[in-house]
Amino acid sequence: xxxxxxxxxxxxxxxxxxxxxxxxxxxxxxxxxxxxxxxxxxxxxxxxxxxxxxxxxxxxxxxxxxxxxxxxxxxxxxxxxxxxxxxxxxxxxxxxxxxxxxxxxxxxxxxxxxxxxxxxxxxxxxxxxxxxxxxxxxxxxxxxxxxxxxxxxxxxxxxxxxxxxxxxxxxxxxxxxxxxxxxxxxxxxxxxxxxxxxxxxxxxxxxxxxxxxxxxxxxxxxxxxxxxxxxxxxxxxxxxxxxxxxxxxxxxxxxxxxxxxxxxxxxxxxxxxxxxxxxx
Ligand code: G3H
Ligand code: 13P
Ligand code: ZN
Ligand code: NA
Numbered sequence: 001x002x003x004x005x006x007x008x009x010x011x012x013x014x015x016x017x018x019x020x021x022x023x024x025x026x027x028x029x030x031x032x033x034x035x036x037x038x039x040x041x042x043x044x045x046x047x048x049x050x051x052x053x054x055x056x057x058x059x060x061x062x063x064x065x066x067x068x069x070x071x072x073x074x075x076x077x078x079x080x081x082x083x084x085x086x087x088x089x090x091x092x093x094x095x096x097x098x099x100x101x102x103x104x105x106x107x108x109x110x111x112x113x114x115x116x117x118x119x120x121x122x123x124x125x126x127x128x129x130x131x132x133x134x135x136x137x138x139x140x141x142x143x144x145x146x147x148x149x150x151x152x153x154x155x156x157x158x159x160x161x162x163x164x165x166x167x168x169x170x171x172x173x174x175x176x177x178x179x180x181x182x183x184x185x186x187x188x189x190x191x192x193x194x195x196x197x198x199x200x201x202x203x204x205x206x207x208x209x210x211x212x213x214x215x216x217x218x219x220x221x222x223x224x225x226x227x228x229x230x231x232x233x234x235x236x237x238x239x240x241x242x243x244x245x246x247x248x249x250x251x252x253x254x255x256x257x258x259x260x261x262x263x264x265x266x267x268x269x270x271x272x273x274x275x276x277x278x279x280x
Pocket of ligand 3: 178
């Protein structure tokens with residue numbers, strides 16, 4: 001069954017919950033997310049990072065699209081962190097339903113023109129466009145942000161960014177980080193999130209939070225109450241995959257199945273925290 005990312009996020013907005021976007025790297029990853037979604041009766045987004053796409057190529061996208069089409073619940077396929085124009089222009093042709101334009105490494109002015117350019121192309125194909133303003137700290141695959149000091153999203157800039165680029169969803173930096181949070185725990189600026197939410201609501205733009213791995217139940221709840229409608233989850237699912245491989249005496253098929261089960265359990269847990277379970 002075919003759905004669109006816009007439809008998933010609009011339903012989340014109406015229902016006051018958030019949809020999980022889970023990074024997948026291979027068939028087991030895609031199947032784990034779909035199996036969790038079906039079991040939990042939850043919508044979900046399968047997302048592919050450029051680094052994963054480099055490895056898996058067109059067959060990886062095809063595998064996700066096919067898993068999404070065959071699922072009994074709404075699943076869409078999203079291109080995550082498009083930091084290069086070439087990657088994004090190519091991604092527009094591969095069958096994704098939505099894309100993230102990541103110009104957060106650019107100056108504000110260049111981020112606007114980059115995002116606006118891709119937004120125009122993606123909208124001509126009826127794809128939802130997510131873009132990031134501010135800068136996340138932490139690392140993600142080969143995307144290393146040198147500056148660990150998080151650069152928070154500025155509300156006034158966000159307004160100008162939305163107006164000039166015509167994006168549908170805004171990924172914000174409010175102290176969220178890719179990968180692990182420091183031992184002292186996440187320091188999220190929920191007050192800033194509230195202001196960004198007011199802006200997004202006014203503009204009809206969905207609020208997105210990257211770096212959801214490592215956020216407590218309470219913080220996730222706080223974010224949803226402040227309008228977050230899409231959470232990106234990568235590290236916790238990857239970790240479950242890697243941890244499941246620590247049994248070299250077992251054979252390949254067993255390892256594949258247990259990796260899938262391990263990822264599925266993490267994804268299902270997130271669906272409950274995000275409030276998307278039972279909403280398919
Ligand atoms: O925070 C998200 C926006 O409120 C979404 O609004 O459903 O009108 O697109 P919308
Ligand atoms: P985490 O690895 O912290 O879950 O972040 C995922 C993410 O933002 C993918 O775009
Ligand atoms: Zn991210
Ligand atoms: Na994180």
